[in-house]
Amino acid sequence: MNRYNPNEIEPKWQAYWDEHQTYHANLNSDKPKYLAMSMFNYPSGAGIHIGHAMNYTISDVKARFKRQAGYESYHPVGWDAFGLPAENFAIKSGISPQASMAKIIPDYHKQYKAMGWSNDWQREIATHEPQYYKWTQWIFSQMYKHGLAYQDSRLQWWCEKDNTVLANEQIIDGKCWRHDGPDDPLVQQKEVKQWFFKITDYADELLDAIDDLDWTESVKLAQKNWIGRSEGIVYKNKVRDTELEIESFSAHFEAFTANTFVAIAPDHPLLESLVEGLDNKDETLSAAQKMANKRSLEGPKALGEMEGIFTGRYAIDSFGDEDLPIWITSYAIADYGTGIVLCSAHDERDFEFAQKYGIRLKPTMVPADAGEAEKVRNLEYCFTDMENGLLIEPQEFAGENAAGSRQRIADHLVSLGVAYKKVNYKMRDWSVSRQRYWGAPIPIIHCEKCGNVLVPDEQLPVVLPELDDFQPSGDGRSALGRATEWLNVECPTCGGPAERETDTLDTYICSSWYMFRYLDPRNEAKIFDSEIVNKWAPVDFYNGGDHATAHLLYARFVTRFFTKLGIMENPEPFKQMLFNGKVSASDGSPFSKSKGNGVDPLEIINSGYGADALRTYLMFAAPLEFGARWDPQGVPGAYRFLNRLWTLVQEYNAAPAGDVSADAARAVRQATHRMIYKVTLDIEENRYNTAISAAMTAVNDLFKLKVDNLAKHDVWQEALEALVCCVAPFAPYLAEELWHNLGHDDSVHVDHWPIFDESFLVTDTITLVVQVNGKLRSQIQVAADADQETIIQAAQADQKAAAHLDGKEIKKTIVVPGKLVNFVVI
RNA sequence: GGGCGAGUGGCGGAACUGGUAUACGCGCACGACUCAAAAUCGUGUUCCUUACGGAGUGAGGGUUCGAUUCCCUCCUCGCCCACCA
Numbered sequence: 079m080n081r082y083n084p085n086e087i088e089p090k091w092q093a094y095w096d097e098h099q100t101y102h103a104n105l106n107s108d109k110p111k112y113l114a115m116s117m118f119n120y121p122s123g124a125g126i127h128i129g130h131a132m133n134y135t136i137s138d139v140k141a142r143f144k145r146q147a148g149y150e151s152y153h154p155v156g157w158d159a160f161g162l163p164a165e166n167f168a169i170k171s172g173i174s175p176q177a178s179m180a181k182i183i184p185d186y187h188k189q190y191k192a193m194g195w196s197n198d199w200q201r202e203i204a205t206h207e208p209q210y211y212k213w214t215q216w217i218f219s220q221m222y223k224h225g226l227a228y229q230d231s232r233l234q235w236w237c238e239k240d241n242t243v244l245a246n247e248q249i250i251d252g253k254c255w256r257h258d259g260p261d262d263p264l265v266q267q268k269e270v271k272q273w274f275f276k277i278t279d280y281a282d283e284l285l286d287a288i289d290d291l292d293w294t295e296s297v298k299l300a301q302k303n304w305i306g307r308s309e310g311i312v313y314k315n316k317v318r319d320t321e322l323e324i325e326s327f328s329a330h331f332e333a334f335t336a337n338t339f340v341a342i343a344p345d346h347p348l349l350e351s352l353v354e355g356l357d358n359k360d361e362t363l364s365a366a367q368k369m370a371n372k373r374s375l376e377g378p379k380a381l382g383e384m385e386g387i388f389t390g391r392y393a394i395d396s397f398g399d400e401d402l403p404i405w406i407t408s409y410a411i412a413d414y415g416t417g418i419v420l421c422s423a424h425d426e427r428d429f430e431f432a433q434k435y436g437i438r439l440k441p442t443m444v445p446a447d448a449g450e451a452e453k454v455r456n457l458e459y460c461f462t463d464m465e466n467g468l469l470i471e472p473q474e475f476a477g478e479n480a481a482g483s484r485q486r487i488a489d490h491l492v493s494l495g496v497a498y499k500k501v502n503y504k505m506r507d508w509s510v511s512r513q514r515y516w517g518a519p520i521p522i523i524h525c526e527k528c529g530n531v532l533v534p535d536e537q538l539p540v541v542l543p544e545l546d547d548f549q550p551s552g553d554g555r556s557a558l559g560r561a562t563e564w565l566n567v568e569c570p571t572c573g574g575p576a577e578r579e580t581d582t583l584d585t586y587i588c589s590s591w592y593m594f595r596y597l598d599p600r601n602e603a604k605i606f607d608s609e610i611v612n613k614w615a616p617v618d619f620y621n622g623g624d625h626a627t628a629h630l631l632y633a634r635f636v637t638r639f640f641t642k643l644g645i646m647e648n649p650e651p652f653k654q655m656l657f658n659g660k661v662s663a664s665d666g667s668p669f670s671k672s673k674g675n676g677v678d679p680l681e682i683i684n685s686g687y688g689a690d691a692l693r694t695y696l697m698f699a700a701p702l703e704f705g706a707r708w709d710p711q712g713v714p715g716a717y718r719f720l721n722r723l724w725t726l727v728q729e730y731n732a733a734p735a736g737d738v739s740a741d742a743a744r745a746v747r748q749a750t751h752r753m754i755y756k757v758t759l760d761i762e763e764n765r766y767n768t769a770i771s772a773a774m775t776a777v778n779d780l781f782k783l784k785v786d787n788l789a790k791h792d793v794w795q796e797a798l799e800a801l802v803c804c805v806a807p808f809a810p811y812l813a814e815e816l817w818h819n820l821g822h823d824d825s826v827h828v829d830h831w832p833i834f835d836e837s838f839l840v841t842d843t844i845t846l847v848v849q850v851n852g853k854l855r856s857q858i859q860v861a862a863d864a865d866q867e868t869i870i871q872a873a874q875a876d877q878k879a880a881a882h883l884d885g886k887e888i889k890k891t892i893v894v895p896g897k898l899v900n901f902v903v904i
Numbered sequence: 905g906g907g908c909g910a911g912u913g914g915c916g917g918a919a920c921u922g923g924u925a926u927a928c929g930c931g932c933a934c935g936a937c938u939c940a941a942a943a944u945c946g947u948g949u950u951c952c953u954u955a956c957g958g959a960g961u962g963a964g965g966g967u968u969c970g971a972u973u974c975c976c977u978c979c980u981c982g983c984c985c986a987c988c989a
Contacts, residue, residue: 296908300984303907308988328989341989373987384987409987419989426905427987504988626984659983666982698929699916703909709916711930718944719929725944768918771928778928781945847924852970854924892969897923902969 082724084688088811092191100825101145101196103152105597111614112144112151115596117622117629118158118589121182123167126189128661128669128696128708131679133622135693136658136702136766138195140619142807143761145196147831152614154596155190155197157183159206160585162245165516168548175516176544179206189680194689194810196827201599205588210595211518212539213605214588217636218273218510219521219532220643226276229530232509233345233374236268242550243270243513252375267371270554273511273520273581277635281305281503284634287650294657294703300626306504311488311497313420315340315393318401322352324393327415327502332464332480332487333443335397335471336422339432340404342389343412345370349389352404356390366406373408384409384431396496397472400438407431415502424467429460443467443480508632510584515548515556517582525569525576534570540578555580589629590636593617593651604645611646621656623705630655656764659705661696666707682713690809691717697766697808719770720812722777723805727798727816729788736789743793744838749779750797751838757804758834766808773805795820800832847898848873850882858899866893873899 095101105111116137119130138153145151157179164175183204190197203210221227235244237254244265248255252264277284285305288298310329317324326340342349344366353359365387385408392401402420409427410419421428423439432439444451445461446468454461461467467480474490475483491497511520519540521533533540543564551559558565558580569576591605597614598606630652637651663669669676683689695716699706738746753776760769780797788794799820806813806826817826841862846869848856856878860869870891873879879901886903893899 296984299908303985306988310989326989330989407987409989411988414988421989425989427989502988695929701917704917707916709930712916715929721944767916768928771918774928845924849923849970852923852968857924890969892923894923894970898970900923900969 080728082721082812084690084811085684085686087815088192088194088683088688088690091811091814092194094814095196095825095827096191098825099200100827101153101198102200103150103198105150105152105610105614107150109148109150112141112149112619113593113614113617114138114141114144114151114153114619115593115617116620117625118156118592119186120158120161120163121179121186122163123178123182125185126193126679128677128679129623131193131692132661132696132706133658134190134193134195135696136621136656137619138193139693139697139761139766139807140764142196142810142827143831144618145828146803146806146826148829151196152198152596153196154201154203154593155195155199156203156592156596157186157205158585158589158592159183159204160211160517160582160588162248162514162516165514165548166248168516172547174544174546174548176206179204192680192683192689194693196810201596203592203595203599205518205585205592206516206542208539208541209600209602211542211588213595214518214583214591215521215533215538215540216535216605217587217591217639218583219535219538221275221639222522222532224639224642226279226639227273227510228276229271229273231269232272233267234270234272234513235265236270236554237265238263240550241552241554242556243268243554245512249375264375267374268554270513272509273522275508275510275635277508277632278503278505280635280638281307281505283638283649284631287634291650291655292653293655297626297630297655297657301631304505304627304631308502308504310500310502311491312416312500313396313491313497315396315402315420315496317352317404318392318394320352320355320391322348324348324352324404324418325416326418326420327500328420329502330425330462330464331491331497332484333422333424333441333467333469334487334491336424336440336442337395337397337420338400338402338423338438338440339421339428340393340402341386341407341410341419341421341428341431342404343370343410343417344373344387344406344408345412346410346417347412348418349406352391353389358390362387362389362406369406369408384427384434386431386435388435396494403437405431405435405437413506414504423457423460424462426460426462433457442471443469508584508586508635510587511581512584513550513554513556513580514582515542515545515558517585518542518588519558520579520581520583522579523567523569523576524579525572525574527574528569528571528576531569531571531576537570542582551580556582558582586629586632587636590632591640593620593633594637594640594646606645608645612648615646615648616651616653619654619656620652621658621702623658623660626657656702658702659700661706661708664708664710669708677708687713687717688811690720690812694720694770694808698770699767701767702764719774719777720805720809722781723801724812724816726777726780726784727802727819729784730790730794730798731819733788733790733794736791738787738789738791738793742783742787746780746783746787746793746797747838748841749776749783750800750832751835752776753804754800754832754834755836755839758831761807769804770808773801776801802826803830803832806830844896846873846896848876848879849898849900850879851902852900855879855882869893869899873901 114137116133141151141153159179164178168175237244239257249265250258253262254265285307288301308329310327311331313326315324353362387406389404391404395402423429423441424443441454444454464480469475469478469480519542521540523531525531543561545557548557550556553559565578567576594606594611597610633651638649640646641649682692691713695712753772756772757769802813802816813826843859844862846858856876858872858876860872888901888903890902
């Protein structure tokens, strides 16, 4: 008898699938379409790791299941090739990122195929290829033309030695990654001009559509919080002895007469004019600068260490007669709201800050309880509960519930002319430019006469020049700043001398639209064909264990933008999104290269267990949302299961033809159809672990039945075919081999999914549980269609149950059809 | 600090809308095959108790004939966001 040897059959079927293009999708097919994919892969020299094995197997199972069930199923593949790691490697090694990718990507091909993933390789894409990023640049142009791309100055981390901008991940303990010695300087902040996409224009639209998405709930919530819509008012206050008027946003303005001081962010642009004319102006500004730097470097670590500097200025209060001192505080943020806050006794931070610096506080909202109210008046603690708080002033709202009067208070403030209503968002505009070499060049030309000029569409792509040296140019620009031949161009408008923009586009743009390029990857005339995209979008199933906010939100934004351009119809890119858990090491800690506790998928495959056992284990170990914990015994366990299925088929093939008794046939069919039902439903609903356990149960049942009843017979043929089909999404190689062993010469992976027949599950007699006072006492067999009276009599007649009923009065009897009988006795 | 989720055998986990708690797998024990081992096959495996029986889903309370499931209080762990006014 043949032994199950994955190392033999896996390469064989890999070659077969390649040759027959089994997984090539016909996008014009009449079949219903299904598009499944996992988040884009960033190729690195390390190859695939166990997290990739997890992610891509999840979407592969889904794609295979649908392909078997008669869908035209497309499981695309591609590479998110631009990005900082490849550039850093190029700077260190001198090997160009283009060359690195040319070597790395073919390695991935082999690894993906070894994993048995059913990708359509004819439509492979890579974001660093000009034919792809031509359209990434086109998106920038369209944004620009529609007023959604603009330039602005922002603070960036800066290394004085390299004269270059640093990404957050390039800062190590406050120093540049390349200059982190004891004598090297700390990184500094510097204003740099940046390009932005106006995603905030879409904030409400993106927010409102979230509720209807079939996505993992935690991700939907993360997106809502990220957008962070809050309704409030903006106060206007004049500053004493100046011409200035400051504005401050407040979402909690109910106790508005409690405001006693003003907080301004240390990096606020208005700060300089605010202290203009004061004696200690310079000291104040430099102290503020220090505070700002410290905060952005130390980040959350500086939390709790609230610091303040008095500006020397006062705002004129709109309600009381005492001026409001203006303080620079470490907790006010320049780019949320207006960067200035009116502060009161009803905010934890304001309260704490005022106590620390001895600033006057004036509570105007108290709890209903008189004793507690007294404590709040005496500043014993900070009371912030607007829902339950009662206002004590001003006169027109005194005694009212703060939250209840919110709308009227807002209207009141507006009518007094001291404030206006405002909706504010946490979400900022999307910073899309990077002072980096390895990205898609921004298609802008700077002309002395004409200013910023868009590269005309017919001149796209602006091809990234190949260089020998990837060091930043030393003037704040990337290596592109030195590529003079590329850099100097004629202005498309006036023909005069001009220079190309040297910033490249954020890689999140590359990955914000790739799912649509998959549908028309070789189109040279258009970003994609609208008809094909309208047929195939949205992506039916999308999964990943990262990027809950940025990537998924940017993709939603760009998709919506496409619908405004009229090039596609559906405004949402991903119909269903599963946020799957990550694989962790057997001790529960995360896998990491530095710890050396990683598991190499290819090593496991080659050690003799095969890709099928690895895939099956990963999908079986835990619910997809949880994230599996790596168990060294797990893959051997999955292998044992696959081996038992293998044995069943081999023994069946060796068995003589013969009859199967009616009882045995029914038992085989019951096991089969119970399995079909559960596996189908469970895969559909992303419960892969219980789908596999259902297949295991069927194999165990058939193992028992085969002892006395195995014969070449339709019942067994049907059972084994069904099992092979149901296991095929998880263990595609084994399934293909066994499918052919069972006499087929086509692929099991296309259009073969068993049909569930309910009639095989119906039984004549059923087992009911007998309870006395809710405790299990016995079990009885009754006819499936027995009526209540018969069931109760049978239960009472049961010996074990009767023993517990003896001498007691039955107060109540509960019959749950098909389940149980419960006697309540005293 | 805020939000979300989860606590079930030695371990990963299962349990449909409140109805036999611990499916399936791992591990372990015993048996079969073998000169032997591995592999494979079979049986058993929540705890206490010789047994009858009893206890039991993080802790405590509640609703119910009946609670892993619903409600309240508390504890622990994980993830995400984090000075957002």
